Amino acid sequence: MPNLALHRFLSQLPKIVFAGALLSVAIGFALPAAAKNPFIILQSTTSTQNSGLYEHILPLFTARTGIDVRVVAVGTGQALRNAEKCDGDVLIVHSTADEIAFVEKGFGTKRHDLMYNDFVILGPADDPAAIKSSTTVNAALQKIVSSQSRFASRGDNSGTHKAEQRLWNAANLAPDSASNKWYLETGLGMGATLNFAVQADAYTLSDRATWLAFANRGNHQILFQGYPPLFNQYGVVPVSQTHCPNVKQDLAEEFTDWLVSPEGQKSIASFRRNDTQLFFPNAD
DSSP states (O other): OOOHHHHHHHHHHHHHHHHHHHHHHHHHHHSOOOOOSOEEEEEEOHHHHHHTHHHHHHHHHHHHHSOEEEEEEOOHHHHHHHHHTTOOSEEEESOHHHHHHHHHTTSBSOOEEEEEEEEEEEEETTOTTOGGGOSSHHHHHHHHHHHTOOEEEOOSSOHHHHHHHHHHHHTTOOOOTTTOTTEEEOOSOHHHHHHHHHHHTOEEEEEHHHHHHOOOOTTEEEEEOOOGGGEEEEEEEEBOTTTOTTSOHHHHHHHHHHHHSHHHHHHHHTOEETTEEOOEEOOO
């Protein structure tokens, strides 16, 4: 004799299928439509993200083109490595020599100057190494070494860390955290390193934009600034589709073209914090 429960279930199956279809239709109407905009992934240095620049310029680009830009903000060294592994469509970083090498190795299509600002040396207001009176970057760094005043380095292969290393090398100095207790490598991003420097009463090097956007300043202030070696250039590089077949090179180049166009450059120049311009466009 057939199983009565199974017989009842089979007799109800058309109704169940019909009800399920209606439910599926209802759910389909209830769910929000999937995002329709195409998007690209921007591998970026942290300073541009921390400053708030992208919140200002990316909506303008999306409104113009319908292309969304998703930002991955890491140190310049990590951004370059991510792009080499095809984890991004375009780069905005600040280490010109490394950007040129990236293109020469076939990872990027072309590098463009985008904008600049500068680095500043920050420290406690009482300035224990007396760097404020220095007339050269070399002299300021030599005073920090001579006084063995604490210095917080990012130590993370970022654009800022690379710039710091160039400055030490130019002054014929080579501080080492293993042998110099006053030289403190954080291995952290700029914001976290600034927090550490404030807590440790240490000097540090920062891009000006991140410092102006930074809230937890304590008694720290800019003590040395305005000299040519502190110049900080940013570049933009689309990732090559030859190297990364799945990269959205056309969209990345459309974004790049907009950034270096008069409209994009104007949008960068108009970005301010506390009535201070943070980046100065200089596309070639």
